[in-house]
Amino acid sequence: MTGLRTELRRMWIFTAHQLRSRWRSLTIWGVALGAMGALYVVLFPSMSTFMQEYLEQAPESLKGFLGELQGPMTIEQWLGMEYLSLLIPVVLPFAVMIMGARAIAGREERKTLDLLLSNPLPRRDVVAGTVLTMAIVLAGVLAITWMLTYIAVPLAGVDLSPARLAYSLVALWPLCLLFGVLALLLSAWVRRSAFAITIPAVILLAMYLAEVLGQAAKSMEPYRVVSLFYHVGNPVEGDFPWTAVLLMLAGVCVLTGAAVAVFQRRDVFT
Amino acid sequence: MGPRTSSAILTEGLTKLYGRRPGIEGLDLEVLPGEIFGFIGPNGAGKTTTIRLLLDLLRPTAGRATLLDRDAHRQSVALRRSIGYLPGEFGLEPRMTGRQLLEYFGRLRGMDDLGVAPAMAGRLDIDLDLPMGRLSRGNRQKIGLIQTLFHRPRLLILDEPTTGLDPLVQDTFLQILREARDEGRTVFLSSHILSEVERVCDRVAIVRDSRLATLETTESLLEKRRKRVVMVFAAPVDAARFAQLPGVTDVQVQGTAVSLRLQDGIDAVVKLAAQFTLLDLRVDHPSLDEVFMGYYGEQK
Numbered sequence: 001m002t003g004l005r006t007e008l009r010r011m012w013i014f015t016a017h018q019l020r021s022r023w024r025s026l027t028i029w030g031v032a033l034g035a036m037g038a039l040y041v042v043l044f045p046s047m048s049t050f051m052q053e054y055l056e057q058a059p060e061s062l063k064g065f066l067g068e069l070q071g072p073m074t075i076e077q078w079l080g081m082e083y084l085s086l087l088i089p090v091v092l093p094f095a096v097m098i099m100g101a102r103a104i105a106g107r108e109e110r111k112t113l114d115l116l117l118s119n120p121l122p123r124r125d126v127v128a129g130t131v132l133t134m135a136i137v138l139a140g141v142l143a144i145t146w147m148l149t150y151i152a153v154p155l156a157g158v159d160l161s162p163a164r165l166a167y168s169l170v171a172l173w174p175l176c177l178l179f180g181v182l183a184l185l186l187s188a189w190v191r192r193s194a195f196a197i198t199i200p201a202v203i204l205l206a207m208y209l210a211e212v213l214g215q216a217a218k219s220m221e222p223y224r225v226v227s228l229f230y231h232v233g234n235p236v237e238g239d240f241p242w243t244a245v246l247l248m249l250a251g252v253c254v255l256t257g258a259a260v261a262v263f264q265r266r267d268v269f270t
Numbered sequence: 271m272g273p274r275t276s277s278a279i280l281t282e283g284l285t286k287l288y289g290r291r292p293g294i295e296g297l298d299l300e301v302l303p304g305e306i307f308g309f310i311g312p313n314g315a316g317k318t319t320t321i322r323l324l325l326d327l328l329r330p331t332a333g334r335a336t337l338l339d340r341d342a343h344r345q346s347v348a349l350r351r352s353i354g355y356l357p358g359e360f361g362l363e364p365r366m367t368g369r370q371l372l373e374y375f376g377r378l379r380g381m382d383d384l385g386v387a388p389a390m391a392g393r394l395d396i397d398l399d400l401p402m403g404r405l406s407r408g409n410r411q412k413i414g415l416i417q418t419l420f421h422r423p424r425l426l427i428l429d430e431p432t433t434g435l436d437p438l439v440q441d442t443f444l445q446i447l448r449e450a451r452d453e454g455r456t457v458f459l460s461s462h463i464l465s466e467v468e469r470v471c472d473r474v475a476i477v478r479d480s481r482l483a484t485l486e487t488t489e490s491l492l493e494k495r496r497k498r499v500v501m502v503f504a505a506p507v508d509a510a511r512f513a514q515l516p517g518v519t520d521v522q523v524q525g526t527a528v529s530l531r532l533q534d535g536i537d538a539v540v541k542l543a544a545q546f547t548l549l550d551l552r553v554d555h556p557s558l559d560e561v562f563m564g565y566y567g568e569q570k
Binding site: 111115118120266270 | 325327328348350354357363375379380
């Protein structure tokens, strides 16, 4: 029991150190995404009329692409069109992918891993502590994003439920985390941080394209199932995607376990 | 200090292959508690590979290592509490100060303070409150040395520790190592600088071509050294007379200059040279490579 407590304490020291060194980037990501959200909310009243007129004249394929919008556009539809379906889920994973890639391969490249591992810190704690750091950073960024976006709601005079906005962001948390942990796994395996970022980035963009093209073209629709974006859906307009979220969290656990196993077995070079 | 152990480091058939290329092969080595042990060899001989195997950074292809009576792989985390390690090459987070690094590493080691770090920083003349990105190479090396020693480890493993240090600081550092030994700590010092090894090490192992070439006391290793003596005379001299002196080999003549290798005392050579008009006399201590060559020459 004491051993477990000591190990948890050490992992927390490692995590807290990483969080301290990343609070600036956490704030920048949160403020940038939150400001963008606030801008979307503020622009909604003036854009909704214009978008409605535009959509009425748009071809059917474009309507399909934009979610079969019918009647006056709601703030949920407006946010779901781009902000919550493109900006955050495609951009935010890069924040944690970079973190995952730098955690092991990046430390080897910067020659700081030897000194870190010369302390009584098990390799599994480096992996687990990095996943915990990514999870906390993502939660922090999404919380700042939620707060700044919601501050604009009364200013714009729109009707948006804080809970609905919150759980649409919460649904993106495991999605972003999954890509971060994939980068960490590659970082534990290949010793090249650029590779560890590139592969998840390509998968992320391919999934996004599969979802977008599947929405736009009937022939591409079967391919949507390979995309996590399809399974997450658009929770700001609909139900919370419990199944997808739980499966993504299971994926995070599996990839974390794989990263621990790979890192335990491999040589560390400088 | 922890409990007394039978060996500070014990390796049995320790082997690491990088594909087909050997990093180190069949290393059998014992380092005794409380000694400064020199591990020397030319670049690429296998020194760093051995150290990384001891630290569990590399996994051995064959063989095993025991440090402080604990398995280097299976008990590596527990072992690292008692070990201070300085890598040959290391990076430091540029935004952190030395103090922040030591506080962080101290917390990971369960320490509530900086141990002997402030005193060491004073002796090595380094400001712990500067961001490490602003430090010169030598000062970054000092931070590395302090992080190795500040928790007062039982076993110090140092890979080329004096690289980048000026001679005065090198002296101070070697004195710190002697003090560590006097307190009963063990020092495993990898180096390719023979003079440094001569000054502090009790015993020395030489690795060459990924194998242990010899393991002996520093004194007996030094006896194998041959100095090169170069003398420049006012006029050509009969070099054969120098070749007849005891301990003299490899006599070469170039114009009025005579060079020779000398194993024993220089007295006889100086007395013979004094019979001529001597313009210059230089004594070169051989490089480590030359010691190796001399050593292998004797073996053959």
